[in-house]
Amino acid sequence: MDCNAIAEVLMSKFGKKWFFLTPDYAYGHSVQGQFVKRLEAAGGTWNGALAPVGTTDFSAHLIKAKSYAPQVLINVMGAGDQVNSVKQIVQFGLDKQMAMGGTLFELESVQAVQNEARIGWWTYEWYWNQPKVPQVAKFVADIRKQTNQIATARHWFGYVSLHSIGRSQTRRRASMR
Amino acid sequence: MKLAHGLEGMKLPPEVGLMQNTAYFRKGDHQLMSDVFVGQAHGDKGNPDDLFEVSNIVPGEQAADPSKAPAAR
Numbered sequence: 001m002d003c004n005a006i007a008e009v010l011m012s013k014f015g016k017k018w019f020f021l022t023p024d025y026a027y028g029h030s031v032q033g034q035f036v037k038r039l040e041a042a043g044g045t046w047n048g049a050l051a052p053v054g055t056t057d058f059s060a061h062l063i064k065a066k067s068y069a070p071q072v073l074i075n076v077m078g079a080g081d082q083v084n085s086v087k088q089i090v091q092f093g094l095d096k097q098m099a100m101g102g103t104l105f106e107l108e109s110v111q112a113v114q115n116e117a118r119i120g121w122w123t124y125e126w127y128w129n130q131p132k133v134p135q136v137a138k139f140v141a142d143i144r145k146q147t148n149q150i151a152t153a154r155h156w157f158g159y160v161s162l163h164s165i166g167r168s169q170t171r172r173r174a175s176m177r
Numbered sequence: 178m179k180l181a182h183g184l185e186g187m188k189l190p191p192e193v194g195l196m197q198n199t200a201y202f203r204k205g206d207h208q209l210m211s212d213v214f215v216g217q218a219h220g221d222k223g224n225p226d227d228l229f230e231v232s233n234i235v236p237g238e239q240a241a242d243p244s245k246a247p248a249a250r
Contacts, residue, residue, distance in 0.1 A: 002213055002240070004241070105218055107226075111228065121217050123215050124213075160211075165180065167189075
C-alpha cells in the first residue's frame with residue numbers, strides 16, 4: 001500500500017535506477033519485491049544489498065551502493081537499524097550523490113537522527129499536522145496531555161484499533177436485532 | 178470470525194479515522210483503507226515535532242493492491 005503511493009513519486013522526481021538497502025527477512029523481501037515489480041514495469045533497473053536485522057555497520061553495503069551510483073537509494077530498514085543506516089548514509093556523503101526514500105521513516109526515527117539526516121521521500125501511515133481535519137487537533141492535544149509527546153502513527157494505530165473493535169461489535173449486535 | 182465480519186465495510190467517523198478521506202475496512206480481507214501521507218522529511222525549522230512535510234495524500238483504495246481474499250458472501 002505504502003509502496004504503491006511512493007514509487008511513482010520517486011521515479012518521476014529522481015529516476016528509475018535504484019539501489020535497495022533491505023532487511024534480510026520476510027518483511028524486507030516483500031517490500032523490495034513490491035517496489036521492484038513497479039520499477040521493472042516502468043523500465044527501471046536496480047541492485048541491492050540485504051542486511052541482517054541488527055546490523056550496526058552498513059559500510060560494505062554503502063560502498064556497494066556508491067559503486068552502483070543509483071538515482072535513488074531505497075531504504076527499507078526499520079527502527080534502530082534504519083536510524084543507524086541513515087546516519088551512516090549521511091556520514092558517507094551518499095545523500096549528496098543520490099536521493100533517498102522508501103515506504104517508512106517513522107517520525108520517532110526521524111527524531112532519533114541528527115538534523116542533517118532528516119532527509120528523503122517517504123510515506124507515513126498517519127501524521128499529526130492535518131490542518132484540513134479539525135478533529136486531529138483535539139486528538140493531538142489529548143495525546144500531548146497524557147504523554148507529553150507529539151501524537152504519532154503508533155498512537156493512532158492503538159486509538160483506531162480499540163474504537164474499531166468496539167464499533168464493530170455494536171454494529172454486529174445491531175444487525176442481529 | 179464474528180469480529181472480522183463486524184468490521185466488513187465499516188466506515189470510521191472523522192473523530193476516529195482522523196484523516197481527510199473516510200477510512201473503512203475493506204470487505205474480503207478486512208484491510209483498513211486509510212489515507213497514505215506522501216512527503217519529505219526535513220530538519221527542525223523551529224518546531225521539533227514538525228519533521229515531515231506532506232505533499233500528497235493518497236486515498237487508501239488508490240494505494241492498496243486489490244484484495245486477494247475471496248469475495249465476501
